[in-house]
Amino acid sequence: MKNTVIALALTGLVATPMAYAGESFPIEFQFDRSELNTDKGASEVYKRLRNQVKDACEFTNGRRGVSAMNIEKKCIDQAVETTVKKINAKSLHAVHDSQVNSQIG
Numbered sequence: 001m002k003n004t005v006i007a008l009a010l011t012g013l014v015a016t017p018m019a020y021a022g023e024s025f026p027i028e029f030q031f032d033r034s035e036l037n038t039d040k041g042a043s044e045v046y047k048r049l050r051n052q053v054k055d056a057c058e059f060t061n062g063r064r065g066v067s068a069m070n071i072e073k074k075c076i077d078q079a080v081e082t083t084v085k086k087i088n089a090k091s092l093h094a095v096h097d098s099q100v101n102s103q104i105g
Contacts, residue, residue: 003087027056027079033089042091046099047082053079068103 029049035041057075084096 002030010096025056027053027083029053029083031087036087036089036091039091039095042089042095045094046092049083050076050080050099 029052030046031048034043053076054072057072057079080096084092
């Protein structure tokens, strides 16, 4: 059974293509909840989620400065975090936590 999660990329601190004026925009993400029953499935769902969010948060083409890259990174991080929380699956939380911890360390 396909599940759809709609998360908002919050733009209080970030700017995005549709939300450049300080608004938020929806990101619709579909997945099959049974995929979250295995570590491999959860990793695949997370990878798809992150790629979809990355595409949605990208607002520059070609060359971009450090400021634009930081804004996009904040947008991605916030939207992924929000979506993982909405899906509320231990396996997906574990993948997300390992990814966040590997970025810090």
